[in-house]
Amino acid sequence: MITVTSATFDExxxxxxxxxLVDFWADWCPPCKMIAPILEQLDAELxxxxxxxxLNGDENPDIASRYGVLGFPTxxxxxxxxxxxxxxxxxPKRHLLAALTPHL
Numbered sequence: 165m166i167t168v169t170s171a172t173f174d175e176x177x178x179x180x181x182x183x184x185l186v187d188f189w190a191d192w193c194p195p196c197k198m199i200a201p202i203l204e205q206l207d208a209e210l211x212x213x214x215x216x217x218x219l220n221g222d223e224n225p226d227i228a229s230r231y232g233v234l235g236f237p238t239x240x241x242x243x244x245x246x247x248x249x250x251x252x253x254x255x256p257k258r259h260l261l262a263a264l265t266p267h268l
Contacts, residue, residue, distance in 0.1 A: 165207045168217045170224045177217060178245040183267055184215045188231075188238040190222045195254035196237045202257045206264075213268045241267055 168176050168186065177184045187203055189196035207216045221228040221236055231240055231247065241249040241264065248267055251260070 165204060165216045165218060168219050170226050173219070173224070173227050176215075177242050180215055180242070182213065182215060183241060183243045183248075183264075184217055185264065186217045186219055186240045186242065188219050188221045188228055188233045188236060188240065190220065190236045192222075193236040199237050199239075199254040202260065205257065206260060210264070210268065214264065243267055 166176060177186055185203075185206075187196075187199070189200075203216055203218075206214070210216075219227060221233055221238075228238075231250075233240070235252050237252075237254060239251045239255075239260070240247055249263055251263060255263075
């Protein structure tokens with residue numbers, strides 16, 4: 165799992181060679197804390213096919229605003245620099261896998 169900021173977002177997410185799932189989160193967000201271990205598991209299981217990135221939306225509001233992120237957590241999947249899927253709220257692992265697998 166990587167951490168991205170406004171300074172590194174374009175390079176590490178939009179210009180990435182493969183799909184990147186960005187977790188837009190905030191320190192004050194309980195569902196963000198709930199989903200974090202699930203994202204760690206997915207990173208361990210899918211790391212060869214998917215990069216998982218973490219972006220603090222409060223510290224990088226320009227990126228959150230650019231992609232219309234209005235609530236946390238928001239999980240946005242980028243492929244070839246484009247948004248191909250977006251989910252809002254904490255979801256069980258099986259739901260995340262079902263949503264991500266067609267894009268991998």
